Amino acid sequence: xxxxxxxxxxxxxxxxxxxxxxxxxxxxxxxxxxxxxxxxxxxxxxxxxxxxxxxxxxxxxxxxxxxxxxxxxxxxxxxxxxxxxxxxxxxxxxxxxxxxxxxxxxxxxxxxxxxxxxxxxxxxxxxxxxxxxxxxxxxxxxxxxxxxxxxxxxxxxxxxxxxxxxxxxxxxxxxxxxxxxxxxxxxxxxxxxxxxxxxxxxxxxxxxxxxxxxxxxxxxxxxxxxxxxxxxxxxxxxxxxxxxxxxxxxxxxxxxxxxxxxxxxxxxxxxxxxxxxxxxxxxxxxxxxxxxxxxxxxxxxxxxxxxxxxxxxxxxxxxxxxxxxxxxxxxxxxxxxxxxxxxxxxxxxxxxxxxxxxxxxxxxxxxxxxxxxxxxxxxxxxxxxxxxxxxxxxxxxxxxxxxxxxxxxxxxxxxxxxxxxxxxxxxxxxxxxxxxxxxxxxxxxxxxxxxxxxxxxxxxxxxxxxxxxxxxxxxxxxxxxxxxxxxxxxxxxxxxxxxxxxxxxxxxxxxxxxxxxxxxxxxxxxxxxxxxxxxxxxxxxxxxxxxxxxxxxxxxxxxxxxxxxxxxxxxxxxxxxxxxxxxxxxxx
Ligand SMILES: Cc1ncc(C[n+]2csc(CCOP(=O)(O)OP(=O)(O)O)c2C)c(N)n1
Ligand SMILES: [Mg+2]
Numbered sequence: 001x002x003x004x005x006x007x008x009x010x011x012x013x014x015x016x017x018x019x020x021x022x023x024x025x026x027x028x029x030x031x032x033x034x035x036x037x038x039x040x041x042x043x044x045x046x047x048x049x050x051x052x053x054x055x056x057x058x059x060x061x062x063x064x065x066x067x068x069x070x071x072x073x074x075x076x077x078x079x080x081x082x083x084x085x086x087x088x089x090x091x092x093x094x095x096x097x098x099x100x101x102x103x104x105x106x107x108x109x110x111x112x113x114x115x116x117x118x119x120x121x122x123x124x125x126x127x128x129x130x131x132x133x134x135x136x137x138x139x140x141x142x143x144x145x146x147x148x149x150x151x152x153x154x155x156x157x158x159x160x161x162x163x164x165x166x167x168x169x170x171x172x173x174x175x176x177x178x179x180x181x182x183x184x185x186x187x188x189x190x191x192x193x194x195x196x197x198x199x200x201x202x203x204x205x206x207x208x209x210x211x212x213x214x215x216x217x218x219x220x221x222x223x224x225x226x227x228x229x230x231x232x233x234x235x236x237x238x239x240x241x242x243x244x245x246x247x248x249x250x251x252x253x254x255x256x257x258x259x260x261x262x263x264x265x266x267x268x269x270x271x272x273x274x275x276x277x278x279x280x281x282x283x284x285x286x287x288x289x290x291x292x293x294x295x296x297x298x299x300x301x302x303x304x305x306x307x308x309x310x311x312x313x314x315x316x317x318x319x320x321x322x323x324x325x326x327x328x329x330x331x332x333x334x335x336x337x338x339x340x341x342x343x344x345x346x347x348x349x350x351x352x353x354x355x356x357x358x359x360x361x362x363x364x365x366x367x368x369x370x371x372x373x374x375x376x377x378x379x380x381x382x383x384x385x386x387x388x389x390x391x392x393x394x395x396x397x398x399x400x401x402x403x404x405x406x407x408x409x410x411x412x413x414x415x416x417x418x419x420x421x422x423x424x425x426x427x428x429x430x431x432x433x434x435x436x437x438x439x440x441x442x443x444x445x446x447x448x449x450x451x452x453x454x455x456x457x458x459x460x461x462x463x464x465x466x467x468x469x470x471x472x473x474x475x476x477x478x479x480x481x482x483x484x485x486x487x488x489x490x491x492x493x494x495x496x497x498x499x500x501x502x503x504x505x506x507x508x509x510x511x512x513x514x515x516x517x518x519x520x521x522x523x524x525x526x527x528x529x530x531x532x533x534x535x536x537x538x539x540x541x542x543x544x545x546x547x548x549x550x551x552x553x554x555x556x557x558x559x560x561x562x563x564x565x566x567x568x569x570x571x572x573x574x575x576x577x578x579x580x581x582x583x584x585x586x587x588x
Contacts, residue, residue, distance in 0.1 A: 031201065035163045035194035036061025038203055039127065040069040042170035045208040046125075047095045050074055050458060052082040052451075054109075056102020058129025058142065058191050074458065074487055076451070079106050081480040083113020084451025087122045087184075091270060091438060091452075092413075092459035094249050096123050096174055103129040103191075104142025107149070112445055115153045117184040120269075120441030121247060121324075123177035124184040125170070126150070132192035133161065150186035155179065157186040163196040168204035171211055178215055180340075181325035182247055215248075216345040223339050224346070227298070227320055228353035230337065231261055234296040234318075235362065236369045240287070241343075242302020243269035243441065244324050250344020251434045254300070255281075257351045261358055262366045264290060264373055268302055269441060273431030284430065285380035286373045291315060298322065301343045304332040305442055306586060322346050388428060391545045394573040397421050400496055401428035403548040404468060407556075411463045412436065413456040417449025418470025419503030421496030423578040425468055444586075447476035449493075454480060457489035464556070465491035471523060472501045478528075481565045482535050490537070490565040492555045498574040499525050505574075506581045528569040537564030543571050 033041075039062045043051070050072040053059070066073050076082045083099045090097030097117075101110045107128045117124040128150075131140025150157040156176035160169045166189065173185035218224060231237060245254050251274045258265040258281040266287045267274050275282035283290065291297060297316040301323060304311030311319075311333030320337045321329050329338035339346055388402035401424050408414060410432040416422035416439050431437040438456065440448040449467040457465045469478075474495050484490060501521040509517035529539030538558030542551045548570060555566035580586060 031199055032197050033200045033203060034061050034065065034197045035166045035189060036063070037065035037068060038163070038166040038205075039170055039189070039194070040065030040071055041205065042167035042174075043071060043098060043125075044069045045167075045171070045206065046174045048098045048125075050089060051098045051100050052076060052085040052089070052455075053100040054079050054082055054102070054106060056106050056129055056142070058103045058131070059100055059106075059127075059194070061194050062100055062127065074454070074483070076454070076480050076483045078477060078480060079109035080112050080447060081451040081454070081477050081483070083110040083124070083126065084116065084448045084477070085455040086124045086126075087113060087117040087120065088438060088448075088452035088455030089459055090117075090122050090124055091247065092435060092456050094247075096125055096177055097455075098125045098127065100127045101129070102142065103131060103146070104144050106142070107144065107146045111149070111153070112447065113451065114150065114184050114186065116440055116443045116445045116448060118153045118155075119443040121181045121183050121244065123182040123247075125174055125177060126154070126184060126186045127170075128186065128188050129194070130159070130188045130190040133190040134192050136190070146188045147186065153184070154186045155183040157188075159188045159190065160193055161190075163193050163198045164202050165204055166193065168206060171206040175212065181244065181323065181328065215342055217341040218345045218349045219339040219341040223337060224349045224353050226337055227339065227350050228357070230296055230318060230320065231263070231298070231350065232354050232357045232359075232362070235365045236294045237261075237263045237296040237298070237366070238266060238290040238294040238316075239263050239298045239300065240266045240268065240302065241271045241274055241300050243271055244301025245343045246270040246274065246434055248301070248324065248343055250301075250342065250347060253344040253348040253351070257347045260351050261354060262363055262370070264370050266290065268307065269439060270437065271301070271434070272437040273434050276432045277430040280370065280374075283373055283377060286376045288313065289376055290373060296320070300347070303328045303442075306588070307442070309588060384427065392573065393544060394571060395542070395545050395548070397424045397496055397498075397572050397576050398428070399545045400494075400548060400570055400572070401425040403552065404466070404494065405429045407549065407552045408432070408466070409464060413438065413460065413463055413465045415439070415449050415452045415456065415465070415467040417446065417452070417467055418473040418496065419446070419501060420506070420578050420581050421470050421498070421502070421572065422468060422473075423503065423580055427578075446470070446473040449473060450477040450480045450484070453491040453493070454484045454487070454489055457484065457491055458487065461489070464559075466494065467491060468494045468496065470502070471495055471497040471499060471526065471528070474528060475523070475526075478531060481532070481537075485535055485537065485564050488563060490559045490563055492552070492559055493532070493565060493567045494552070494555075495528050495567065495569045496572050497526070497528065497569055498572045499523050500574050502574060502577065503581050506577045507584055510584075529567050532565060532567035535564065537562060538566040539569070540567070541569050541571065
């Protein structure tokens with residue numbers, strides 16, 4: 001251990017005096033409290049049990065408060081990871097996630113994580129330091145206009161201008177995270193506001209359970225009846241369940257509706273895994289077919305964005321949209337009926353309104369419709385099997401995707417962080433239950449994996465966590481694998497290594513040819529297995545397809561026995577691509 005051994009007596013003496021002083025002032029008297037302590041009290045009231053952070057002088061009083069309130073402090077090596085971890089923790093727990101960063105570069109480093117949470121509608125509270133209010137705009141250390149910077153990528157961004165209001169503002173920012181569609185908030189607390197000690201009777205302290213309304217809105221009851229009518233009359237209905245369904249924990253109601261009304265379900269983003277593969281109402285290879293042949297499509301909790309050709313890919317005569325956000329309903333394409341409300345509450349109300357009204361002949365037609373889709377699913381799988389089982393050398397990326405799916409247990413949280421290899425994995429990997437799939441969402445941010453893995457393992461220590469990275473993505477945030485080890489949150493990292501930023505490289509080659517297409521997209525050949533070894537864990541290089549499964553098993557065993565993360569670095573054929581990459585659908 002190197003830290004703390006400096007032995008600077010003068011400094012130690014000064015620091016001891018200061019610490020005693022502070023302790024006397026804050027803990028000694030029950031009636032006084034610092035801004036940092038108020039932050040922690042308010043976080044606890046919001047159900048926050050863990051903060052993700054990287055230290056800085058502007059925010060240390062928050063740590064002191066967290067110690068008093070029993071909030072776990074997880075300190076990472078890069079603020080981007082802290083923000084992704086807070087997002088991941090929110091996704092995994094269904095509660096508010098929290099990231100705390102210092103002023104200036106601490107905030108700018110976290111921007112990608114907060115922006116990812118914004119596009120993924122994840123409830124994350126970002127608390128940031130700022131130089132003292134008393135020196136505002138004087139050129140203080142790390143001073144930046146954080147609130148202006150964070151406004152476009154949050155639902156709410158504000159400065160806290162008085163210590164008395166610290167807890168109140170934390171509660172306000174947290175409330176905003178759950179207003180309509182979820183999302184992040186940013187709160188800047190200047191150093192003098194945070195460090196000041198005040199009489200607790202002057203602080204505004206919202207009481208848990210007494211400062212919120214229910215978010216379980218069902219919209220207009222007449223619309224619930226209308227949707228029930230539409231679904232009862234439909235002959236070939238299909239429902240797409242998006243990330244809001246899982247985020248708002250409406251999965252039980254969603255599944256009950258699919259089963260109760262015999263409707264095929266499709267799942268995207270965090271809602272993958274709502275039903276296990278093989279369930280009669282689970283479909284995933286026939287979405288385009290269903291969207292073009294269905295008479296009714298209901299889209300729940302996911303916008304008409306690029307992932308659905310801005311809604312153009314749905315050809316059904318009747319399209320219904322349900323979303324937490326009023327502004328998302330009807331955006332980019334017209335719909336027959338729109339409902340703004342909580343996915344679970346709306347779907348439960350619709351099922352109740354339709355209860356007992358589905359005629360036998362309609363149910364019969366739906367069974368035929370589902371048989372038709374099931375046959376098409378089987379045909380699509382059969383078509384893919386030769387490449388799923390390919391034993392070509394260099395290894396085919398589809399083979400890795402297949403092996404990963406075979407390897408997953410019912411309790412493995414699967415995370416994808418990368419370009420083409422991760423896109424391919426979505427064709428094979430089918431999580432077995434809700435909450436077991438994590439992806440960056442609509443921002444498409446590379447680098448989410450390490451923070452997500454850390455968060456998933458901390459939230460569910462008894463679950464296995466596996467992150468499949470592209471080699472480009474792994475290089476972005478991998479160093480926080482050390483943090484995962486340090487916090488006893490080890491995971492299995494699998495790298496699909498094509499020594500390139502392949503998803504981009506494909507488009508460049510197609511457009512500019514070989515001479516000018518291999519520019520700014522090729523990476524070195526890195527034996528990443530050694531990276532895990534450097535951190536005290538297990539690492540392995542895999543060159544042939546038959547070795548993938550045994551290597552994954554060795555990694556699992558090593559993680560379980562050593563408590564350290566393992567890396568399986570799989571060397572891939574760089575000239576195989578996903579169909580979406582070949583068709584460049586993400587840009588259409
Ligand atoms: C932070 C970030 N930078 C750049 C991109 C653009 N981008 C999308 S896919 C990709 C290539 C990723 O390479 P890798 O992780 O190795 O996966 P591969 O495509 O090679 O399978 C890039 C650079 C992005 N999505 N996010
Ligand atoms: Mg790559």
